[in-house]
Amino acid sequence: MLLAEDQHVIRGGLVALLGLEPDLEVVADVGNGSDAVNAALVHRPDVAVLDVDMPGVDGLTAAAELRDRLPACRSLILTGHGRPGQLRRALDSGVAGFLLKTAPPDDLVAAIRKVAAGERVLDPSLAVTAWDLAADPLTPREKDVLRLVAEGAEPAEVAARLHLSAGTVRNHLTAIVAKLNARGRTDAVRVAKESGWI
Structure with missing residues (x-):
């Protein structure tokens, strides 16, 4: 898998955590969306775990680009905020998973495995939010x-x-x-x- 997170401490912690799992391998870790897309094209991971808020290209834009350029790579979005707009953009970008950073580590590991297996994952605390998504009125x-x-x-x-x-x-x-x-x-x-x- 590929991991994109702009905060070094969080990224390092996630790489260490995921490295403890015998069936998961982090093939690249980067700090922004542009590097995530470039690294994914080189390493061709099954899953890209992307932070939403990164400098330059954000995680949702990177997920949409990965969907178009590397369809075999499924995206799992991590965010500190479960705003309806982010969830709307994530769904429109074709992400396979959307998880809050407040989720327990075991939930993240389970979500990565599910996304890799072709399933979709939505943080349970955001399920009700999904119903409240307003239609986009802009052309x-x-x-x-x-x-x-x-x-x-x-x-x-x-x-x-x-x-x-x-x-x-x-x-x-x-x-x-x-x-x-x-x-x-x-x-x-x-x-x-x-x-x-x-």
């Missing part, structure tokens, strides 16, 4: 606009990068704010991130 283009705004781009830069007119970007932002019942662009970014839509 793909609105998501493109909002992702760039989330990166700090101003409307003129968004227009240039997406090859749109400034008026079209303003119209998209107005529609996004209205759809998300947000107070403005910054609030719309927050709502969309918490909901897992961007």
Whole structure:
């Protein structure tokens, strides 16, 4: 398996813990999503255990890329927060498992084995959350606009990068704010991130 976790102490502890299991082998451990994808393409693990919040490419984006580029590698997401948006994005990314970091070590080991065996795993404390997932109201283009705004781009830069007119970007932002019942662009970014839509 491959392990991606940006916090060195946690990653080292997980590598040591998993190394105690006779049927599990960590073939690579990395600190960000880009390195996770690259290492997976080299080592071709059966399972990638990915932290959600990593610098650069996050775990959910890495899981989606692994699904497309290395379908035999199944992803198990680890997170410190069980927000509905993360769970929504995880399901949309085709992950095989979603587990909280507060789970007991035995649960993590069991989850890895289940994911490797082709099963799906959802942290029991998140089962009710799964029912509360709201449908994504944003169009793909609105998501493109909002992702760039989330990166700090101003409307003129968004227009240039997406090859749109400034008026079209303003119209998209107005529609996004209205759809998300947000107070403005910054609030719309927050709502969309918490909901897992961007």
